[in-house]
Amino acid sequence: MTAPTADRPVSHSPSAPSVRETAEAWESLFRTQVTVMRRLQTDPAFRELGIKEYDVLFTLSGCPGGGLRLNELNNHVLLAQSSLSRLVDRLERKGLVTRRAAPEDGRGTLIALTEAGLETQRRIGRGHVREIARLFGTALDGGELAELTRLTAKLRQHVEESHPL
Amino acid sequence: MTAPTADRPVSHSPSAPSVRETAEAWESLFRTQVTVMRRLQTDPAFRELGIKEYDVLFTLSGCPGGGLRLNELNNHVLLAQSSLSRLVDRLERKGLVTRRAAPEDGRGTLIALTEAGLETQRRIGRGHVREIARLFGTALDGGELAELTRLTAKLRQHVEESHPL
């Protein structure tokens, strides 16, 4: 993902990291995501419903209130706004989500899970988490896994706050 | 990405993690990748060449020998084999890579960077690493960044070894 560049010397100290160290971390994170996702995608469960479609159902299942606005949903998915709009079209045609006008903003659309959508998400999700656990196996122990979660969450929060879209 | 499931109690001990902890770690890693990638994609540098096309040039730049086989290249990218084949078509038409028969396997294709391809990768790459560093900012210190690199690399290596495609 990155190329070597002139840079100050590598420092493994707990101070400001070099550009190179930063790029290496991103490269490693990114490749790991590719490696894991490639294998998750082959799960036969995702022949019924693509993994992106599942991801939208999963995100919606996390906010059982009134659903999510399309643009909020869009922040969780790596798709252009128009592509997400059509992905929601497909889910709507399958009866897994509903669209309704946002109560406080006439421009907005509120997307919410239907009963069938929730049931589908839960059914696929059960097998999906098992598949994740099977893939990860014993690669990382409990402490390492917790640290991975903490570091990625910290990075994500920082990027969201200091570089809004 | 995942749904809650019945599971043994959460353990933050350094022993075998629960299914839930594993799914949480994957979810956090995945969302972070989405958050960062979404922002990297908006770099105007990727109007000249899509980020996936750049990624292929970058991967090729790491093996300056004779290039890479199409199927090796495919392991680094989240694309179906046929899609990668056509992505390489596009790069070839732009004069950034060459295709030639693999020396030891008549079925294989060896993809290699041209001079122009290497130059393009380096030019885009220089700005790209700076953009990564700008995004990451001071989110993680040097030690945390090194730990993130170590954990993701360890996970990736484990998955590649124990779950070949």
Add this chain to the structure above:
DNA sequence: TCAGGATACATGCATTTGCATCTATCTCGA
């Protein structure tokens, strides 16, 4: 050695995606 199956890559075709643009609604300052 050679037939049957596996593997590497390319290609036809339908689906999905993104860009540009459109409409509708909202916001804010004069």
Add this chain to the structure above:
DNA sequence: TCGAGATAGATGCAAATGCATGTATCCTGA
């Protein structure tokens, strides 16, 4: 209050993608 600009989402259309399949080459056991 009104008008200019901003924002949310939908849509036309070209490009990119994936699935199924095709062709060529390789491998293996009888």
